[in-house]
Amino acid sequence: xxxxxxxxxxxxxxxxxxxxxxxxxxxxxxxxxxxxxxxxxxxxxxxxxxxxxxxxxxxxxxxxxxxxxxxxxxxxxxxxxxxxxxxxxxxxxxxxxxxxxxxxxxxxxxxxxxxx
Amino acid sequence: xxxxxxxxxxxxxxxxxxxxxxxxxxxxxxxxxxxxxxxxxxxxxxxxxxxxxxxxxxxxxxxxxxxxxxxxxxxxxxxxxxxxxxxxxxxxxxxxxxxxxxxxxxxxxxxxxx
Numbered sequence: 569x570x571x572x573x574x575x576x577x578x579x580x581x582x583x584x585x586x587x588x589x590x591x592x593x594x595x596x597x598x599x600x601x602x603x604x605x606x607x608x609x610x611x612x613x614x615x616x617x618x619x620x621x622x623x624x625x626x627x628x629x630x631x632x633x634x635x636x637x638x639x640x641x642x643x644x645x646x647x648x649x650x651x652x653x654x655x656x657x658x659x660x661x662x663x664x665x666x667x668x669x670x671x672x673x674x675x676x677x678x679x680x681x682x683x684x
Numbered sequence: 685x686x687x688x689x690x691x692x693x694x695x696x697x698x699x700x701x702x703x704x705x706x707x708x709x710x711x712x713x714x715x716x717x718x719x720x721x722x723x724x725x726x727x728x729x730x731x732x733x734x735x736x737x738x739x740x741x742x743x744x745x746x747x748x749x750x751x752x753x754x755x756x757x758x759x760x761x762x763x764x765x766x767x768x769x770x771x772x773x774x775x776x777x778x779x780x781x782x783x784x785x786x787x788x789x790x791x792x793x794x795x796x797x798x
Contacts, residue, residue: 603787605789610791611772611774611791611792611794612789612790612791612792613774613776613787613789614789615787615788659727663787666740667739667740669732669734669739669740670715670717670732670740670778671729671732671740672717672719672729672776672787673729674719674726674727675726676726677726677727
């Protein structure tokens with residue numbers, strides 16, 4: 569079974585600090601994608617960053633970067649220079665194909681609060 | 685480019701009733717997936733439709749069903765509602781060339797069963 573684990577239910581940092589959210593996953597698949605989604609109070613799930621498993625280079629999107637350790641099945645998200653607007657639930661997700669259909673498995677989420 | 689539209693945004697139903705939720709994907713997308721989000725269980729996959737066919741189904745009872753129309757709009761139906769069905773129901777659309785690799789989410793429908 570494919571599982572995603574986020575071990576930090578809640579985190580809180582001061583504005584402008586750097587914060588790292590942890591995620592581990594378990595899979596026997598070789599070809600998959602990993603994502604970090606942000607869900608603000610507006611409820612919409614917004615893609616923050618994605619990583620293809622076959623790529624060794626860590627993905628970066630402006631202030632957001634990942635540390636992808638394939639052998640360790642670890643996929644952490646680093647937010648640099650955090651902003652008040654980064655306050656949200658963050659979900660790590662794993663996407664794979666099953667019988668030709670794609671499936672997305674989510675972790676339980678980390679509630680991140682950025683304090684002024 | 686319009687995003688994924690889910691209607692209604694909020695819904696209150698009574699136990700035993702049935703409900704239908706709607707999802708209009710991004711124009712040109714043929715895949716629609718549904719997820720249930722609750723505080724206790726997190727985000728759980730319900731089903732995925734592609735070109736009017738259900739391709740994948742999660743571990744939910746038969747009271748949960750869905751369908752997809754020829755214009756790719758999808759509906760999900762929950763019959764004989766239970767209190768535990770109270771949740772945020774999210775829909776995601778995907779298609780070729782989607783830079784989100786198949787998942788652009790709507791804002792969800794908040795269902796409350798009383």
